[in-house]
Amino acid sequence: MPDATPTLPRKIIQAERPWWRLDLADAWAHRELLWLLMWRNVTSRYAQMALGMVWAILEPLALLLTLVLVFGFFVRVDTGNIPYPVFVFAAQIPWLLFAKATMNAVGCLQEHMALVSKVSFPRLLLPFASVFRDLFDSVILVLILIVVGMFYGYFPTWRLIVVPALLLSVTMLAIAIGLWLAGPAVRMRDVRPIMLIILQMGFYFSPILFPPSLVPPRFLPIYTMNPMYWAIEISRWAFLGRPVDLSPSFVMALVVVVIAFVSGLFVYAANERAAVDVQ
Amino acid sequence: MSSSAVVRVEGLSKRYLVPGSGTAEPLSGSPAMIWLKQRVPALRRDREKDWFWALSDIDFVLERGEVLGIIGRNGAGKSTLLKLLSGIVAPTSGRAWLTGRVGSLLEIGTGFHPDLSGRDNVMLAAALLGVSRAQVLRQFDEIIDYAGIGTFVDVPVKRYSSGMYMRLAYSVTALLRSDILLLDEVLAVGDAEFQKKTKRNVDSIAHDGRTVLFVSHSMASIKGLCTRCIWLDRGRIIRQGSAEEITDLYLQTLVKHTDEPAGPVDIPHAPPRVDVTRHHGYYTVVRQQPVISWVETVNSDGTPTRLFRTGQPLRIRIGFSQRRKRCDYLAVAFHTMDDRRLTMVFSLGGGGLGSLPVEGVAECLIPELRLVSGDYALIVEAGATADGVAEPIDSVSDATQVRVSLDDYLGYPGLTRNQGYIAQRSRWSHKMDPPPEAERATAVPFGPA
Structure with missing residues (x-):
């Protein structure tokens, strides 16, 4: 028989799976699916909306306008010599990316349950696919900030080359949180509202609306352990040339992100199989 | 391997x-x-x-x-x-x-x-x-x-x-x-x-x-x-x-509603009275609240049985008890063994039960059974009507099964394998005048000259 049996893929279905098996090869074999899921998330979001892609920027710009009016015009936060609109905008880009991507990554299993419970595919793709839309939106915002920046006299410099790395590492942090919490979020519906509260608090605690010089110096060692502190400061450095002092806690924040991400991969793999049973 | x-x-x-x-x-x-x-x-x-x-x-x-x-x-x-x-x-x-x-x-x-x-x-x-x-x-x-x-x-x-x-x-x-x-x-x-x-x-x-x-x-x-x-x-x-x-x-067979490992039992030998209190509603879980406790099928003589003949009466007795008076109807649906619904009768209207007490036994009489030969599963339901829609409270799928034989109800034996499900009597007549006697006689090819 002209048989290709040896080359056929062999699948074993069994109860026990060693904790260290991530099936990365399977995920890689489905990389086309990752692209399609990403684009599905982007295009389906703006389908049947009269303003279409404008929505990607409308919401962040409306928020920005409000913040500038309240904190720049009424409260008059002291930002040194940097105009308040660009001061907030540069901080808002990494923060919005982080907040939205985290919520989407945490909810990725629950949001795609219709798919997860009916089709077999590497679920590891989901947290990655679900944050792409936010990454896409933030790239648009970067372009707008460059234009707005030029209006205030901040012209693009060589420093902008760190922006892609910045956006990617913020996304990685969001994915790491998603990897840890996506499984529990299916079992306990409380996880997402709790995340929402934490992110809201984080928005006011992080140095978005004010410069970190307003934080009492004795709290700074703890304050700078927040990875988003560094994301915001580096973003202001890249867009506005505001000096940033990379202290040891920057390295620590980076290490924390990497550890959370790698360990998250294993946590997710362990949780993902049970998610269908407890949906 | x-x-x-x-x-x-x-x-x-x-x-x-x-x-x-x-x-x-x-x-x-x-x-x-x-x-x-x-x-x-x-x-x-x-x-x-x-x-x-x-x-x-x-x-x-x-x-x-x-x-x-x-x-x-x-x-x-x-x-x-x-x-x-x-x-x-x-x-x-x-x-x-x-x-x-x-x-x-x-x-x-x-x-x-x-x-x-x-x-x-x-x-x-x-x-x-x-x-x-x-x-x-x-x-x-x-x-x-x-x-x-x-x-x-x-x-x-x-x-x-x-x-x-x-x-x-x-x-x-x-x-x-x-x-x-x-x-x-x-x-x-x-x-x-x-x-x-x-x-x-x-x-x-x-x-x-x-x-x-x-x-x-x-x-x-x-x-x-x-x-x-x-x-x-x-x-x-x-x-x-x-x-x-x-x-x-x-x-041909049915599955017993007990917790012991299931085995096929032939319908005629199964007891006519079925205790359904422990019967799971399966995945169409409409056993929100168990109301129906047992079901029994009885023939025209009043003898409990699972064997029936087309054209004869079929009685279904239903034992029920509810915690509160919530149900206002009982119903029986006839299904084929591969789960196709044939008909459903309700205890509503003129020939119905009126209101349902907290506990009791009801009998549903089908005066003239109109199903052809075969095995049928009965779904028994209790529920309440709201705005003209029946809302089931307890629905026991496959509560009992009966075997029906057509016998001579149609006046002729079952001629084909596929007779459908409904026994329908029919009357036939000629609508074109038959040819005159003389012509018919000459038309006989091998008649004596």
């Missing part, structure tokens, strides 16, 4: 946690520990939890080119088996080996996004199956052709008719080269044309040396398509063999 085995399943089992199903052992430990365990379920030990075994100890082997039919009542574990084999759900114990790419269609159109076009959805569905873009593009025209969606390729699928939607979903799964195909009830949907096409397609897939596992309630499809068949009941294989043999057995 034979080298041509494509699917090998050994001791595959799956259990689910179903709190409140009452299968747990009593909580053990000190009184304080018990108090804690009652409040914090996480502290309970494994055997103190309410587990439900959806599948237990499934074993079978499939060779290349076989088409396996999987039959069983609702809740028997058919769909769970397919979900395990497709890798969507992880088993609790046991193993399965599958050689080749597995394509599954467990629900029509899953993975389809309503806002995306047919073309994009084909790409997405193919990517979900792990098929490369290059291969989809090679087969794209064939898929669109088979689905018959023509110029609608670039229209969002939410604008498709349900028929187009289904055809597209089926053709993506079936035509993209998968070596093992898992199909759940795909023939139950779609028009006759689509069903015919699908049957031909499954045939040709098996002919290609690919393997198909096929769940269906339609015994005709199982007989027509499958080489082998397994019959599942409460998560176990109770019979396996040739499709012909198993489907015949399935249609």
Whole structure:
């Protein structure tokens, strides 16, 4: 028989799976699916909306306008010599990316349950696919900030080359949180509202609306352990040339992100199989 | 292990946690520990939890080119088996080996996004199956052709008719080269044309040396398509063999409503009175509150039996008790053994019961049974009407079964195998004048001159 049996893929279905098996090869074999899921998330979001892609920027710009009016015009936060609109905008880009991507990554299993419970595919793709839309939106915002920046006299410099790395590492942090919490979020519906509260608090605690010089110096060692502190400061450095002092806690924040991400991969793999049973 | 085995399943089992199903052992430990365990379920030990075994100890082997039919009542574990084999759900114990790419269609159109076009959805569905873009593009025209969606390729699928939607979903799964195909009830949907096409397609897939596992309630499809068949009941294989043999057995027998391991019992020998208090409502769980406690079938003489004759009276006695007076009707539905509803009668209106007491026994009289020879399952229901709509509170699927024989009700014996379900008497007459006597006489070819 002209048989290709040896080359056929062999699948074993069994109860026990060693904790260290991530099936990365399977995920890689489905990389086309990752692209399609990403684009599905982007295009389906703006389908049947009269303003279409404008929505990607409308919401962040409306928020920005409000913040500038309240904190720049009424409260008059002291930002040194940097105009308040660009001061907030540069901080808002990494923060919005982080907040939205985290919520989407945490909810990725629950949001795609219709798919997860009916089709077999590497679920590891989901947290990655679900944050792409936010990454896409933030790239648009970067372009707008460059234009707005030029209006205030901040012209693009060589420093902008760190922006892609910045956006990617913020996304990685969001994915790491998603990897840890996506499984529990299916079992306990409380996880997402709790995340929402934490992110809201984080928005006011992080140095978005004010410069970190307003934080009492004795709290700074703890304050700078927040990875988003560094994301915001580096973003202001890249867009506005505001000096940033990379202290040891920057390295620590980076290490924390990497550890959370790698360990998250294993946590997710362990949780993902049970998610269908407890949906 | 034979080298041509494509699917090998050994001791595959799956259990689910179903709190409140009452299968747990009593909580053990000190009184304080018990108090804690009652409040914090996480502290309970494994055997103190309410587990439900959806599948237990499934074993079978499939060779290349076989088409396996999987039959069983609702809740028997058919769909769970397919979900395990497709890798969507992880088993609790046991193993399965599958050689080749597995394509599954467990629900029509899953993975389809309503806002995306047919073309994009084909790409997405193919990517979900792990098929490369290059291969989809090679087969794209064939898929669109088979689905018959023509110029609608670039229209969002939410604008498709349900028929187009289904055809597209089926053709993506079936035509993209998968070596093992898992199909759940795909023939139950779609028009006759689509069903015919699908049957031909499954045939040709098996002919290609690919393997198909096929769940269906339609015994005709199982007989027509499958080489082998397994019959599942409460998560176990109770019979396996040739499709012909198993489907015949399935249609003739019924499954007892007890907790002991099920075995087929012949209808005439089953007791006419069935206690349904412990009968699960299966997955159409409409046993919100058990109201119906027993069901008995009685013939025209008043003798309890399961054997009836067409044209004769059939009485159904129903014992019920409800905690509060919520129900205002009882109903009985007649189903074929492959779960097709034939008719349903309600205790409402002129010949009805009026209001229902908290406890009692009701009798439903069918004065003239109008079903043809065969076996029928009775669904018994209690519920309340609201705004002219019956809202079931307790619905016992397959509560009891009866065997009906047509005898001489029609005035002639049953002439064909397929008589349908309804016995309809008929009267015939000539509507053209018969030819005159003389002509008829001369027309006799071999008469005496």
